[in-house]
Amino acid sequence: MYTIGKLSKSTGVTVRTLDYYDEIGLIKPSSKTSGGHRLYSEDDVMRLERVLALKYMGFSLEQIRDILENSTANWQESIQHQLELVKREQERLKMLEQALLGVSYSIEFEGEINWPIIFSMIKLYQQDPGDALKPYEEYLNEDEMKRIMDMNAAQMSEEDIKEWLKVVGDIRNNLHLDPNSDKAEQLVISWADQADKMFGQDEELLVNMWEALQNLQEGIAFYPMNKDVIDFIKRVAIAKEGETHGS
Amino acid sequence: MYTIGKLSKSTGVTVRTLDYYDEIGLIKPSSKTSGGHRLYSEDDVMRLERVLALKYMGFSLEQIRDILENSTANWQESIQHQLELVKREQERLKMLEQALLGVSYSIEFEGEINWPIIFSMIKLYQQDPGDALKPYEEYLNEDEMKRIMDMNAAQMSEEDIKEWLKVVGDIRNNLHLDPNSDKAEQLVISWADQADKMFGQDEELLVNMWEALQNLQEGIAFYPMNKDVIDFIKRVAIAKEGETHGS
DNA sequence: TATAAAACAACACGTTACGTGAGGTTCAAG
DNA sequence: CTTGAACCTCACGTAACGTGTTGTTTTATA
Numbered sequence: 120m121y122t123i124g125k126l127s128k129s130t131g132v133t134v135r136t137l138d139y140y141d142e143i144g145l146i147k148p149s150s151k152t153s154g155g156h157r158l159y160s161e162d163d164v165m166r167l168e169r170v171l172a173l174k175y176m177g178f179s180l181e182q183i184r185d186i187l188e189n190s191t192a193n194w195q196e197s198i199q200h201q202l203e204l205v206k207r208e209q210e211r212l213k214m215l216e217q218a219l220l221g222v223s224y225s226i227e228f229e230g231e232i233n234w235p236i237i238f239s240m241i242k243l244y245q246q247d248p249g250d251a252l253k254p255y256e257e258y259l260n261e262d263e264m265k266r267i268m269d270m271n272a273a274q275m276s277e278e279d280i281k282e283w284l285k286v287v288g289d290i291r292n293n294l295h296l297d298p299n300s301d302k303a304e305q306l307v308i309s310w311a312d313q314a315d316k317m318f319g320q321d322e323e324l325l326v327n328m329w330e331a332l333q334n335l336q337e338g339i340a341f342y343p344m345n346k347d348v349i350d351f352i353k354r355v356a357i358a359k360e361g362e363t364h365g366s
Numbered sequence: 367m368y369t370i371g372k373l374s375k376s377t378g379v380t381v382r383t384l385d386y387y388d389e390i391g392l393i394k395p396s397s398k399t400s401g402g403h404r405l406y407s408e409d410d411v412m413r414l415e416r417v418l419a420l421k422y423m424g425f426s427l428e429q430i431r432d433i434l435e436n437s438t439a440n441w442q443e444s445i446q447h448q449l450e451l452v453k454r455e456q457e458r459l460k461m462l463e464q465a466l467l468g469v470s471y472s473i474e475f476e477g478e479i480n481w482p483i484i485f486s487m488i489k490l491y492q493q494d495p496g497d498a499l500k501p502y503e504e505y506l507n508e509d510e511m512k513r514i515m516d517m518n519a520a521q522m523s524e525e526d527i528k529e530w531l532k533v534v535g536d537i538r539n540n541l542h543l544d545p546n547s548d549k550a551e552q553l554v555i556s557w558a559d560q561a562d563k564m565f566g567q568d569e570e571l572l573v574n575m576w577e578a579l580q581n582l583q584e585g586i587a588f589y590p591m592n593k594d595v596i597d598f599i600k601r602v603a604i605a606k607e608g609e610t611h612g613s
Numbered sequence: 614t615a616t617a618a619a620a621c622a623a624c625a626c627g628t629t630a631c632g633t634g635a636g637g638t639t640c641a642a643g
Numbered sequence: 644c645t646t647g648a649a650c651c652t653c654a655c656g657t658a659a660c661g662t663g664t665t666g667t668t669t670t671a672t673a
Contacts, residue, residue, distance in 0.1 A: 122640095124649060134650085139631055154639045156650060169481065175488050176469070177462055180630070191479055198470045205463050209456065215424055216452050222423070223445045232438055234416065241422050369669095371620060381621085386660055401668045403621060427659070 239339035258331035298358035486586035505578035545605040
């Protein structure tokens with residue numbers, strides 16, 4: 120027979136918790152002293168251990184009571200249900216992590232909070248990615264939008280994202296460069312490589328997104344590119360074309 | 367200017383929620399009618415959108431208030447902190463999923479709830495795997511225990527687990543077989559293959575766990591094997607050895 | 614313009630799983 | 644028998660609202 124204090128020490132749960140479990144009828148001590156102090160039997164301890172195990176598995180105290188009362192009836196059902204909840208929560212956390220990373224990148228990159236991009240990102244990771252891509256609907260067909268969504272869902276590696284941010288950032292910091300210079304060409308080549316890695320498998324998608332970007336100035340799909348970057352790339356491309364034709 | 371009902375409809379948050387945000391000073395309407403009805407300006411709407419975005423990212427309302435007051439001071443810090451929380455929660459859910467799967471398997475397998483195994487499993491996925499492996503400490507050294515923990519942490523694929531359960535289950539259902547029969551030999555070969563896949567890279571570990579199992583009758587490391595299964599395997603092995611020697 | 618219907622404000626209690634006291638009672642050691 | 648530790652019961656607080664209730668304001672209609 121354990122007093123409540125002994126039981127508390129041996130199991131690590133607080134006295135208040137045992138108090139509460141008694142109060143809600145989850146674990147009632149099987150006997151009491153004449154003075155009213157609670158005495159827990161070995162069976163009670165066993166029940167407590169089971170409660171703690173089920174609690175660890177994420178069940179609410181009410182569910183636990185049901186599970187322990189209804190004996191072994193539909194354990195599997197409860198567990199499968201709980202598993203689904205856990206999986207859904209994992210999905211949610213994955214998206215949350217992506218959104219947080221995205222916001223972190225965007226702040227690091229712009230030095231300030233770009234709320235429209237944050238909203239787009241969150242919408243993209245929420246249930247309604249259609250909303251986030253609405254600005255593009257003039258330029259992309261449904262299939263292409265789906266591909267963009269999948270691409271984001273597939274969780275591009277942190278390396279890829281950082282590489283992309285670096286490439287575009289390099290351009291942003293060098294917009295003044297002479298389009299004919301080697302450095303400018305290098306930057307655009309790096310950019311093209313990376314763009315190819317990310318969108319390369321579909322030439323038409325790339326072209327359409329390019330179209331979209333020229334008119335939208337900025338957007339989530341090509342983030343953090345903006346009009347300035349696009350203009351720079353175009354200038355360099357034209358310069359190079361001229362050079363080729365000239366030679 | 368939006369009335370509270372209009373704002374509620376256009377953003378999807380309930381009136382009660384807006385009521386609450388007003389109450390705690392998170393979003394106070396910038397004006398009111400003479401009769402006291404709340405009127406929300408465009409700025410208020412913007413603030414609400416930001417609040418919702420931050421809420422989606424997992425911040426508490428108090429944190430949100432701080433973040434929005436302190437302007438862009440330490441956004442990165444908040445976000446990194448939040449990211450860490452998210453990652454920790456993901457870890458927790460991964461373990462929870464493993465524990466639930468383990469319990470599910472064990473019920474499916476035994477047709478009843480094997481509490482000791484459940485406790486072992488939970489301890490293994492909790493902070494104190496040492497406790498769960500304590501029964502083995504006579505037979506395994508610290509290094510080997512660590513390897514077992516790592517193996518579990520590495521999250522054996524569901525396929526592997528199911529295969530293992532099937533193999534051991536097959537044996538459990540055929541304990542009566544003649545050790546000299548082909549069927550018996552087949553079963554043990556399948557078992558040995560699977561055991562090799564799971565523990566194969568370390569011969570000594572396998573031997574020691576085998577030792578442990580012979581004395582412990584059952585345990586989490588080799589679950590769901592028990593004494594009967596071990597005896598069967600030994601019988602078949604001896605029979606085969608005899609056969610080999612006899613030929 | 615009067616009136617009914619809809620919207621709104623303000624208040625209050627409920628939710629989960631306890632934490633944190635306060636004030637009085639019982640137990641165990643000396 | 645005393646005293647200090649352990650214990651019991653009560654009660655309020657937590658986060659972010661949901662769900663009413665009552666009384667008031669606004670809006671639409673006759």
